Amino acid sequence: MSDWRVPLSDLAYDHREGEAAARVISSGWLSMGPEVAAFEAEFAEFLGVRHAFAVSSGTAALHLALLSTGIGPGDEVIQPAVNFAAAANMTTLVGARPVFADIVSLAEPTIDPAHVERLLTPRARALVVMHYGGHLCRMAELAALCAERDLVLIEDAPHALGARYLDPSGRPPHGRHAGTLGDVGCFSFFSNKNLATGEGGMIVTDRADLADRIRLLRSHGMTTLTWDRHQGRAHSYDVVANGFNYRFDEMRAAIGRVQLEKLPTGNARREALVHEYWRSLAGLPGLTLPFLDHQGESAHHIMVAVAESVAQRRTIVEHLDACRIQTSLHYPCIADFAGFADQGEHHLPLSREYASRTITLPLFPDLLEPALHTVCKEVADSLRRSN
């Protein structure tokens, strides 16, 4: 497919995804129906959460998370600036204002609870956390802050499917899955995710009131589904809210079920590869390896290293590019995007530093050790050249 000697990510697909898709084609039903219902039930059971709704994307999940929790005009939503732009875009779309908090450090690029606390104003209504790379944020502190200040807690959890929060003291929410630690959790099944269906997402919650709202908003605010009517369980419907078409479909749900079965093995393989990266890259001059000492069970969605300077980052990236090894940047600082220029000044020294120096290296379950060692060797070579 690509010209890369080592691509950044790759699908963990085999004949089972093909068979699942073929099963749907021969079933004669493509839109949301029994495969979606089964995928949702299996997903909810895997996470240990009451309600799971499959949706058309992770972005749709975030939109529904904000709408179902009543976030709107005049509200402030505290969130990380080191994130994909979807949460900030959806915040703006519902009429609220994203307020960006800095990261803890270059070695722990997740939202800093102390900075969140300093940013709280009477208009703050929600906190969005993002478990960067699959490593959980400091959830005990953040959840306590949300409880104390009556903030909605939304987990933007596409990196962290299968990750669990482990607290050294064993205190709650010890052992709980990412996505189930707040009011509502959002996942994406975009092609590069640990569970991939091309496009798609899931929104999960334990709260029955939010579940009712999400169910309606996902499908036009209608009281029955086409599938219900096809089954003869309903003959008409009412529209009781102004909703969307954020539905998922049978083909992707069937593929998603296969991918969910493979997730624990895939995540374990990612973990082994990240540990091998850490062993191989440790000790290289100037490189910081985030999350090296991190507590918790990560989903290891991406492998990141932080260069000691912007110039060193450029040298490494250009060298790897010349070796046909694909790299990426997770993420530019959102506050510096043109689309957020009117959101005011944000004091984000660490986020900006991180964004300018971080490099994402290839990681996917089928990555083989020789390829990983080639990546590490080329990183070491580029550092030697830059010194």
Ligand SMILES: Cc1ncc(COP(=O)(O)O)c(C=O)c1O
């Ligand atoms: C952290 C994070 N949030 C949200 C999204 C948006 O998900 P989607 O692309 O499925 O809309 C992504 C996707 O890449 C993501 O990585």
